[in-house]
Amino acid sequence: MLEVQVRRKQGNFTMDAAFSAEESGITALFGPSGAGKTSIVNMVAGLTRPDEGRIVMNGRCLFDSARGINEPPEKRRVGYIFQDARLFPHLSVRANLTYGMRLLPESERYVDFEPVVQLLGIEQLLDRRPARLSGGEKQRVAIGRALLCSPSLLLMDEPLASLDDSRKSEILPFIRRLCVEFSTPIMYVSHIMEEIERLAHHLVFLENGRVVASGRFDELKTMLRGMP
Amino acid sequence: MGFFRLTPLEWEAFKLSLWVAFWAVSASLPIGIFTAWVLSRCRFPGKGVLDGLIHLPLVLPPVVTGYLLLILFGRKGIVGKFLYDTLGITIAFTWKGAALASAVMAFPLLVRAVRLSVDAVDQGLEDAARTLGAGRPRVFFTINLPLMVPGIITGIILAFARSLGEFGATITFVSNIQGETQTLPLALYSLTQVPNGEGGALRLCAIAVILAMAALLISEWMSRRFAAYMKG
Secondary structure (H helix, E strand, O other): OOEEEEEEEEOOOEEEEEEEEEEOEEEEOOOOOOOOOOHHHHHHOOOOOOEEEEEEEEEEEEEOOOOOOOOOOOHEEEEEEEOOOOOOOOHHHHHHHHHHHHHOOOOOOOOHHHHHHHHHHHHHHOEEEHHOHHHHHHHHHHHHHHHHHOOOOEEEOOOOOOOOOHHHHHHHHHHHHHHHHHHHOOEEOOOOOOHHHHHOEEEEEEEEOOOEEEEHHHHHHHHHHHHO | OHHOOOOHHHHHHHHHHHHHHHHHHHHHHHHHHHHHHHHHOOOOHHHHHHHHHHHHHHHHOHHHHHHHHHHHHOOOOOOHHHEEEEEEHOOOOHHHHHHHHHHHHHHHHHHHHHHHHHHHHHHOOOOOHHHHHOOOHHHHHHHHHHHHHHHHHHHHHHHHHHHHHOOOOHHHHOOOOOOOOHHHHHHHHHHOOOOHHHHHHHHHHHHHHHHHHHHHHHHHHHHHHHHHHOOO
């Protein structure tokens, strides 16, 4: 369960958003480019600081401007899959995958190496360097890397944006299975309706820094159909 | 074959040059990395002044830099007096002074090369590492530093070569004392000033060229190794 209330001013753009995301399933953060979706995700991850507000995840307060709480990203247990994968170029795929996992005590891990590698189909790639991977392979490794940190929430910021159509259809099913097999809640950012339709259980619709609608996807679908 | 045998004076100059350059680079490396990091990543009032000060040895006449070192670190200088009175350390007219002169002259080259490599590391990778659970120090040692290695190596080689070639600041600050501060360039210069010094000068000249070539080749080789390593 994620509760977000944030306000942030950057130049001419003011973000003032509030929503809550369910405990399970995929919550899509949808909206046109420039709506502020990536900003929200960066604030949930702790990479950007809101001017004011509160972010609470599973009862744990990650940010509260009134009480002066601001947990650094490394303490938040929020996994983040970036649009551009961001694999560490000097490490092998295996070392990338285990980068975060190695920092966790065994008692806190609920995701194991073998099942993730199998699910994502990356066994053949383990000893390669990121420079030798295709775009789709990089994203799969990025997903595995974030998942292996046993996060309480997975953030995905337009993970399919830099991929061509065949790669996209390669990865979409993985994302759906992630949710099911590891029961990790996912917050998925996109401005592409087709992706949202195939993945989302819940939806938060963002426009110009404000939440225009939020709720269960099937309920909002008809409303969205009517949008340009 | 007798021509190729180094005289004791030449041999001393060669060994001293290597020793002085080694210490000059080793001592300035941690400070150089730290300075490059600060200049690249931090914003603070007076940053431009700091940047200017660091680059001063690049643009000042070396003799001027040497004289400034003498004013500061000579026995009666501001810092030199303190070092002598409280710690019993003398720097002027010793190999340590030669190392300091080389370090100061080479420092801007070191900082420039390392700073380029700091700038080249994508900060997005640091963000990714933090979301994976790594705190700032761990991110620096596991992500930034390994990716900065090529720049650091370039800086080391540039600084080493510059230290080997240091003349003006060295001769002004620590003078030309055989066995103590007479590095290769100073010895070569001295040999050109005396009759029958040509043989020795030529030998030292050859050594200097070989050292410079070796530095360039090693730098090239390491760059290629690193590129191959990244390709896996």
